[in-house]
Amino acid sequence: MKRSAEITALETRIGHRFARPELLRRAVTHSSMSGPGREDNQRLEFLGDRVLGLVMAEALLAGDRAASEGQLAPRFNTLVRKEACAEVAQAIDLGAALKLGRSEMMSGGRRKQALLGDAMEAVIAAVYLDAGFDAARAVILRLWGDRVAAVDTDARDPKTALQEWAQARRMPPPAYVETARTGPDHAPVFTIEVQLASGETATATAGSKRKAEQEAAAALLEQVSAGE
Template sequence: MSLSADLRALQDRLGHEFARPELLRRAVTHSSMSGPGREDNQRLEFLGDRVLGLVMSEALLRADGQAREGQLAPRFNALVRKETCADVAREIDLGAALKLGRSEQLSGGRRKMALLGDAMEAVIAAVYVDGGFEAAQAMILRLWGKRIASVEEDSKDAKTALQEWAQGRGLPPPAYVETARSGPDHQPVFTIEVRLETGETAEATAGSKRSAEQTAAQTLLQKLNA
């Protein structure tokens, strides 16, 4: 079974040639496109989350032979959280290859953090099933490389870091404002804007208010540090 042009391009960006192309096709198929004879990526997502966790656990232990569990845990969480998976997915333009139902396409599904993060985990599982642990490990370490090196800073909670930044300059705490909500009641999507008294703002969209607030805070921190 051959791959379409968009999936061949994605395969090249992943750096893994699939012996079983149907695994990659399933990994990018959202549940809104599932149906008779067409499996979605939810089961692969479940597996990929565990594979990613094992690879990152080993990588962190190798990177710092003296770190205690209390130091490793926040670093681990920063590397495997959905927002990080979605960021990696954006870097390899995974959204362009997603197979989505019409409703998800119209609501901007290719840019949604939750969909991208889930699909990235599913792709990891697809590589693992197709090529084994070493193939998945090599891909993850290549795609996550710079994040592993800078994880000490990234592991700090973004909202806490932004509040500390504001307090250190004598400013009131940042304000988080819900500016939009979309999607069905059982699966809402929130857009949150974070605002500083000085006028700086940043916005993010996610499947939960907490995730949107964290991503907005991280985006504003990056602006301020730049």
């Protein structure tokens, strides 16, 4: 397959020269562009998720030989979750290379977190199939960079931590209420209020419901912990 300038530039940003560049082209092809003779990236996404998980599990074990499974699991989840993949995708401008159907293009698909995260996993699989596990590991560790070493010692989801705090005090789980949604359909902004049965509340605004809920939970957990 002849390389396009776009594929060559993406290879440079990823840090891997493909022996089979068609793998990279498939990795950036969304299902909205699939058709006869054109495979999309869904199967690659499935494989890439597993390759990423193994690399991160190895890295975490090697980086902290004294950590328990209970400490490692939340760190692992922080590094492999879709948001982390999307952040890495944004850092290498993967969105600019995505092959999207017209509807996805018009709805801002190049900036959608889910599409970017899926495509990043597909790229990992493409590297793995092109050059093997060692090459995939090298690309992942280079692209994730300081995220691995800097992952919080306690990387529990703030929502989980707040729920555990409430349960320890015999309260029902916190309630999350969407109080506002603004912005265009392709880039919505959500405002979420989290409420405890004891009356305490906190609010946060972010570009996804999950992120807003996490930030609201973190703010409320800090608030109630300071009062103890």
